[in-house]
Amino acid sequence: MKATSMVTLFALLLCTSAGLAQSVAQQSFDALKGLTGEWRGKDTLGHQVEVTFRAINGGSAVLSEFMEPSQKEDMITMFHVDGDRLLLTHYCSAGNQPRMKGILSPDGKTITFDFVDATNLSSPNAGHMRRLVIHILSPDHHTEEWTFVENGKEDTVLSEMQRTKSQENGHEKFEGFVGAGRGGCC
Numbered sequence: 001m002k003a004t005s006m007v008t009l010f011a012l013l014l015c016t017s018a019g020l021a022q023s024v025a026q027q028s029f030d031a032l033k034g035l036t037g038e039w040r041g042k043d044t045l046g047h048q049v050e051v052t053f054r055a056i057n058g059g060s061a062v063l064s065e066f067m068e069p070s071q072k073e074d075m076i077t078m079f080h081v082d083g084d085r086l087l088l089t090h091y092c093s094a095g096n097q098p099r100m101k102g103i104l105s106p107d108g109k110t111i112t113f114d115f116v117d118a119t120n121l122s123s124p125n126a127g128h129m130r131r132l133v134i135h136i137l138s139p140d141h142h143t144e145e146w147t148f149v150e151n152g153k154e155d156t157v158l159s160e161m162q163r164t165k166s167q168e169n170g171h172e173k174f175e176g177f178v179g180a181g182r183g184g185c186c
Contacts, residue, residue: 028086028104028111031136032062032079039142041161047071049159051144066144077132088113090129094148096120098129110135125151139163 035053043049050067062079076091079102086102097120100113113132121128127150135143140163147156 024104025081025084025086025102027108028102029062029079029081031104031108031111032086032134033059034136034139035064035134035142036062038164039161040164041159043068043157043159045157049161051159051161086111086113087116088132090132092129094127094129096126096128100129100132109137130154 032053033055036055037053039051039053041049041051047068047070050069052065054063054065055061056063060080064077064079066075066077067073073093075093077088078091079086079088081087086104088100088102090098090100092098096118098118099116101116102111102113104111111134113134115128115130118128127148129146130149131145131147133143133145135145137143142161144159144161145156146159147154149155
């Protein structure tokens with residue numbers, strides 16, 4: 001009887017911990033869904049940037065389109081939950097597709113994605129995105145810190161983003177840009 005109770009208790013604890021891991025991935029994903037909309041800002045290289053987040057496929061994925069109009073850069077990142085993990089696939093202008101796993105900070109305001117693997121990566125030294133850190137500072141303000149690595153050298157660019165406002169919903173359209181930090185990108 002005691003052995004059956006111990007097995008039942010162990011199974012219950014195992015199921016509970018798996019549920020908590022799933023909820024953390026889902027909580028991170030829900031935070032990304034909260035970024036849905038259009039954003040403008042400036043990166044540490046002085047480039048104006050525009051980002052659009054959209055929930056797609058019935059809310060099972062979030063698409064991010066990152067544009068640097070002056071550089072003719074346009075990159076797509078897809079976020080989704082895979083079991084107990086939050087994953088992204090980044091379709092980089094370098095021509096490869098890194099996948100990264102996200103971890104939510106204890107305060108729930110920062111999601112750090114680190115490299116897992118990539119498609120179309122000719123060698124580990126070939127240029128590719130290695131890390132993304134998204135800091136959600138408020139409902140209308142976030143930063144994106146992208147780290148690109150090539151031949152062992154890392155280069156990080158920080159983009160300071162403000163949600164744009166349209167005249168239709170009674171708010172002014174955001175026209176200012178702010179930025180800080182250092183770095184470069186692909």
